[in-house]
Amino acid sequence: MNAAPDPAASAQGVDAAPVTAPLGAPLSAPVTQDVHTIPRRLPEGGRPDLAGMTRDEMRAALLAAGTPEAQVKMRTGQLWQWVYHWGVRDFDAMTNLARDYRALLAAHFDIGRPELVTRQISADGTRKYLVRIAGGHEVEVVYIPEEDRGTLCVSSQVGCTLTCSFCHTGTQKLVRNLTAAEIVGQVMLVRDDLGEWPVPGAPRDETRLLSNVVLMGMGEPLYNFEAVRDAMRVVMDGEGIALSRRRITLSTSGVVPEIARAATEIGCHLAVSFHATTDAVRDVLVPINRKWNIAALLAALRDYPRLSNSERITFEYVMLDGVNDSDEDARRLVRLIRGIPAKINLIPFNEWPGAPYRRSPRDRIAAFADIIYKAGYASPVRTPRGEDIMAACGQLKSATERARRARAAPQGDAAGA
Ligand code: SF4
Numbered sequence: 285m286n287a288a289p290d291p292a293a294s295a296q297g298v299d300a301a302p303v304t305a306p307l308g309a310p311l312s313a314p315v316t317q318d319v320h321t322i323p324r325r326l327p328e329g330g331r332p333d334l335a336g337m338t339r340d341e342m343r344a345a346l347l348a349a350g351t352p353e354a355q356v357k358m359r360t361g362q363l364w365q366w367v368y369h370w371g372v373r374d375f376d377a378m379t380n381l382a383r384d385y386r387a388l389l390a391a392h393f394d395i396g397r398p399e400l401v402t403r404q405i406s407a408d409g410t411r412k413y414l415v416r417i418a419g420g421h422e423v424e425v426v427y428i429p430e431e432d433r434g435t436l437c438v439s440s441q442v443g444c445t446l447t448c449s450f451c452h453t454g455t456q457k458l459v460r461n462l463t464a465a466e467i468v469g470q471v472m473l474v475r476d477d478l479g480e481w482p483v484p485g486a487p488r489d490e491t492r493l494l495s496n497v498v499l500m501g502m503g504e505p506l507y508n509f510e511a512v513r514d515a516m517r518v519v520m521d522g523e524g525i526a527l528s529r530r531r532i533t534l535s536t537s538g539v540v541p542e543i544a545r546a547a548t549e550i551g552c553h554l555a556v557s558f559h560a561t562t563d564a565v566r567d568v569l570v571p572i573n574r575k576w577n578i579a580a581l582l583a584a585l586r587d588y589p590r591l592s593n594s595e596r597i598t599f600e601y602v603m604l605d606g607v608n609d610s611d612e613d614a615r616r617l618v619r620l621i622r623g624i625p626a627k628i629n630l631i632p633f634n635e636w637p638g639a640p641y642r643r644s645p646r647d648r649i650a651a652f653a654d655i656i657y658k659a660g661y662a663s664p665v666r667t668p669r670g671e672d673i674m675a676a677c678g679q680l681k682s683a684t685e686r687a688r689r690a691r692a693a694p695q696g697d698a699a700g701a
Pocket of ligand 1: 444445446447448451452453454455501502503504537557
């Protein structure tokens with residue numbers, strides 16, 4: 285669910301040129317103007333990759349590699365910790381495993397990551413990663429550091445079948461779903477880059493750089509539910525990466541029949557790409573509304589199994605000038621969601637080239653937010669992040685395609701220009 289367009293860079297007076305920095309650069313690293321490819325590839329050899337496997341997959345793989353049945357539970361637990369708690373990629377570093385067993389593992393498995401193609405760092409610290417997965421497909425991952433948290437926006441599909449009219453990503457056809465391993469790999473790759481794996485013997489730092497995951501990148505996560513669920517179970521596992529379910533948010537455009545599963549099978553927070561208060565407008569902005577309209581969506585949200593005052597649903601609402609931003613819209617929104625513990629995230633629209641909408645004026649957004657706030661709902665206006673590197677959701681497709689075109693030149697676009 286790619287639901288977070290950002291306000292225009294010009295409002296902040298920032299340079300719109302993409303910037304990159306070398307791998308391992310600290311968060312405060314000065315940005316540079318050079319776009320280049322970071323040479324870091326998947327391990328060769330075609331062996332199964334332990335990184336990204338679920339517990340059941342790892343257990344089956346270890347058995348198939350010759351681990352005795354009587355040991356496989358213990359071995360799975362040990363490997364799990366090395367791969368997901370310590371972030372180790374070298375079998376020789378697994379010091380509680382006998383040397384001959386390490387050799388067996390090294391002969392049968394790799395511990396890899398998705399291929400990192402480029403990393404860009406915004407002036408505000410936001411990091412955008414272009415990641416290549418099997419088949420040569422590419423997705424983008426965005427890390428947003430804040431004072432009290434660090435949020436990673438991961439992708440669940442290459443492209444999207446939905447065609448939300450405010451979303452640039454939605455114009456990219458669905459290529460394929462990501463596997464669970466490819467979704468977990470995004471988290472692991474960014475932990476590598478942030479240097480966040482624990483160091484044996486060092487005091488544990490409870491302040492995490494990557495503390496939250498939002499499924500708001502490319503794609504509709506409820507159209508790839510099993511892979512998303514399995515990936516989040518790996519990420520939540522207490523003996524590995526160990527992110528609390530409360531720190532994971534799944535954002536959907538409104539795939540009504542699948543919504544309850546997010547609570548029962550993952551247990552995560554839910555965000556909904558709502559964006560309109562009438563079916564006529566939502567049919568255009570979020571066309572899945574023609575299949576499951578506002579009434580059907582709200583009924584599913586009222587029934588969301590984990591709904592409570594401490595686990596509110598987030599309503600994402602992009603502010604489009606003259607389309608969905610009137611006082612009457614705000615009042616209607618409040619009436620619609622009455623009784624649902626909720627927070628409304630107001631998202632100033634980011635205008636992309638050819639976009640059919642404009643961003644609502646600042647005072648209109650403020651008036652809209654005020655009506656919602658006075659009705660008793662939190663109504664934060666999303667702060668722009670990473671605008672200088674096109675890291676905002678809704679821009680991911682354009683950035684990916686631009687990078688691909690640049691790499692293809694001069695045989696491709698440049699030759700034809
Ligand atoms: S088109 Fe797809 S990626 Fe974009 S907002 Fe809609 S569901 Fe999300």
